[in-house]
Structure formats: structure tokens, C-alpha cells
Amino acid sequence: MPKLKGVQIELTGRCNENCVHCYIPQDDRNHDMDSALLERIIDQCGKMGAERITFSGGEPMLHPDFLKAVVRANCKGLKVRILSNLLLLDDNKLATLKECHIHEIQTSLYSTEPTIHDAITQIFGSCERTKQGIAKLTQYGIPVFISCPITTINKNSYPVVLDFAKRFGASSVPDNMILAQSDGNGKNLEYRLNIDEALQVIQDILDNDTAYDHERFSPNYNNIEEALPCVQNICSDAICINAKGEVIPQPEWYKVLGDLNNQTLKDIWENSPEIKSLREINLKRFPKCESCPAIQFCGMDLGANANENLSRDPFVIPEHICILAESTRKLVHSHKSKLSKETA
Numbered sequence: 001m002p003k004l005k006g007v008q009i010e011l012t013g014r015c016n017e018n019c020v021h022c023y024i025p026q027d028d029r030n031h032d033m034d035s036a037l038l039e040r041i042i043d044q045c046g047k048m049g050a051e052r053i054t055f056s057g058g059e060p061m062l063h064p065d066f067l068k069a070v071v072r073a074n075c076k077g078l079k080v081r082i083l084s085n086l087l088l089l090d091d092n093k094l095a096t097l098k099e100c101h102i103h104e105i106q107t108s109l110y111s112t113e114p115t116i117h118d119a120i121t122q123i124f125g126s127c128e129r130t131k132q133g134i135a136k137l138t139q140y141g142i143p144v145f146i147s148c149p150i151t152t153i154n155k156n157s158y159p160v161v162l163d164f165a166k167r168f169g170a171s172s173v174p175d176n177m178i179l180a181q182s183d184g185n186g187k188n189l190e191y192r193l194n195i196d197e198a199l200q201v202i203q204d205i206l207d208n209d210t211a212y213d214h215e216r217f218s219p220n221y222n223n224i225e226e227a228l229p230c231v232q233n234i235c236s237d238a239i240c241i242n243a244k245g246e247v248i249p250q251p252e253w254y255k256v257l258g259d260l261n262n263q264t265l266k267d268i269w270e271n272s273p274e275i276k277s278l279r280e281i282n283l284k285r286f287p288k289c290e291s292c293p294a295i296q297f298c299g300m301d302l303g304a305n306a307n308e309n310l311s312r313d314p315f316v317i318p319e320h321i322c323i324l325a326e327s328t329r330k331l332v333h334s335h336k337s338k339l340s341k342e343t344a
């Protein structure tokens with residue numbers, strides 16, 4: 001039986017932003033996790049010897065017992081990570097987060113320019129509040145990770161976000177793969193970069209070396225299955241729980257594996273037939289991938305696959321994934337050969 005190491009809990013579906021690219025459907029953005037259930041889940045994570053817990057949302061700080069949950073998880077010896085837009089960060093929360101030695105807070109900054117960031121969140125003033133939150137966290141010595149999801153609205157903004165992150169000593173990474181809404185509606189995909197735009201971002205990254213992902217763009221995998229971790233890693237050491245208390249494989253993948261309102265986490269982790277079948281998935285389910293030269297550049301993800309077709313089938317690979325992976329492979333190879341000619 002694999003050991004459960006990480007659990008992500010969606011404290012609430014509610015959010016104080018309304019991002020154009022959000023994968024959470026509007027109908028799911030309306031409830032908080034029951035507080036007694038939340039306590040039970042944290043205790044069960046501790047009992048099972050989990051190492052890390054992530055509190056997400058919606059916006060987790062909207063949950064009335066957000067701080068209590070952080071303190072409880074910390075007391076159980078869990079490393080706490082938080083995904084938040086920081087709009088509700090105040091001195092009281094900062095003091096508790098500092099006391100609890102929070103492992104990391106991850107936030108999204110789309111641009112340092114308010115008109116661009118706020119056009120994505122659809123909340124006036126959110127850019128300034130998120131930037132102030134980042135500054136406060138670094139002032140308190142709380143590690144921050146800045147994610148910069150790239151949409152059609154902010155496609156030229158990520159270099160300034162990376163510079164901003166550097167100034168505050170924060171880690172950061174641009175992300176040009178917007179996930180489809182988990183109800184299969186696909187409406188948010190109008191904000192995803194098309195292939196040409198996504199390749200332009202990768203070319204810029206290669207040319208400017210601002211966020212060159214050496215590990216990902218290097219052929220350093222020991223075997224082919226390592227190159228497509230999404231296939232091997234499902235329910236291997238981590239699980240997610242939504243605000244209703246349902247256990248799901250990944251935050252964006254609405255596939256119910258068990259219900260914590262009437263089952264224990266241990267029972268679901270060890271006995272759920274759905275989890276067992278997910279653990280049996282291997283590369284053989286994707287014969288085209290086994291011999292694919294672009295596998296190391298591939299961002300294929302079972303949950304993302306499921307969200308992109310009406311039958312919600314995780315084994316149907318969206319066409320753009322393969323086109324983008326192959327085009328990235330060619331870009332990186334030509335970049336490397338240009339570099340080696342320059343140094344020869």
C-alpha cells in the first residue's frame with residue numbers, strides 16, 4: 001500500500017476574485033467545508049502519517065476557520081502550504097502563519113500593471129493588494145511562490161512578474177497551460193494562448209533565459225515512464241478533497257473517489273475501487289506516447305484531459321497537447337544547436 005504523503009483540501013469553493021480562466025465552475029463557488037469535518041480530516045491526515053497539507057479554494061482565507069485549520073495542521077506536525085490570492089491577508093493572519101512556520105504560500109500575479117492583473121481577476125484593486133501581500137509575507141520571512149498563469153490578456157507580462165518576484169526573493173514560474181473548467185464547459189479556454197502564442201512565450205524564455213526550466217528541457221529521464229509523471233503518479237502519494245468532503249484525484253479533476261462525510265480517509269485511500277484502478281494506469285494505456293519523441297516536453301495530465309471532452313474521458317488526449325509538445329521539442333533542439341554553434 002503506498003503511503004499517503006500529501007493532501008490538498010479545498011476549504012471553500014467561494015472566492016473574492018472572479019478570474020476569467022478559473023477552472024472552478026460558477027455553480028461550485030458557493031459553499032464552505034463543514035468545520036467539524038475539516039477538523040476530522042486534518043486529524044486523520046496526522047494519524048495516517050501524512051507529511052504535508054495544502055489549503056486551497058476558491059480563496060481559503062474566506063473560510064471562517066482558516067486560521068484554526070492552519071494551527072491544527074501545524075500541531076499535527078504537517079507541513080502547511082497555502083494557495084491564496086492574499087486579498088484577505090492581514091497582520092493577525094501574518095502573525096499566526098509566521099508562528100506556524102508555514103512551508104509556503106503560493107499566489108498568482110498576472111502582471112505588475114493593475115489594469116492587466118485586474119482585468120483577469122475582474123476585481124479592481126486586486127493587483128495592488130496581492131503585491132502588498134507578497135511584500136508583507138517576505139517581510140515576515142514566510143516563503144512565497146509566485147505563479148504567473150499566462151492568458152491572452154497578460155501574454156507579455158510574465159517577464160515583469162519574474163523580475164518582481166526576484167526583487168522580493170520569491171520563487172516564480174510562468175505557466176502557459178490554462179486548464180479547462182472541471183464541468184467540461186470549456187468556456188474559460190477562450191483565454192488560453194493558441195499554439196503560436198504559447199510557442200512565442202517558450203521562445204522568449206529560451207532567448208532571455210529568465211525562466212529557463214533546465215530540468216524539464218533536458219533529456220535526463222532514466223526511463224520513459226518518468227517522462228510522463230501524470231500517468232504514474234495518480235493517487236501514488238497524494239490526494240485532494242473538495243469543499244463538499246469528496247475525495248478527488250487532483251484539484252481540477254472532478255472524479256469522486258470517496259466521501260469523507262461517511263467514510264474515513266484511511267478507508268478510501270486503502271480500499272476505494274476507483275483509486276485502485278487509477279493506480280493501475282500505466283503508459284500502455286497510451287500506446288502513441290510510448291514511442292513519442294516529444295514525451296519529455298509533454299504537459300499531458302489526466303484531469304486536464306477529462307475536462308476537455310464532453311464524455312469526460314481522461315484517456316482522450318487533446319490535440320493541442322501533442323502539437324505543443326512536438327513544437328516545443330523542435331524549438332528547444334534548434335535553440336540548443338544554435339548555442340552549441342555559438343560556443344564552438
Ligand code: SF4
Nearest residue numbers: 015017018019022058
Ligand atoms: S483566485 Fe483562484 S479560485 Fe479564485 S477565481 Fe481566481 S483562479 Fe479561481
Ligand code: SF4
Nearest residue numbers: 289292295298322325
Ligand atoms: S505529445 Fe502526445 S503522444 Fe507525445 S507523449 Fe505527449 S500526449 Fe503522448
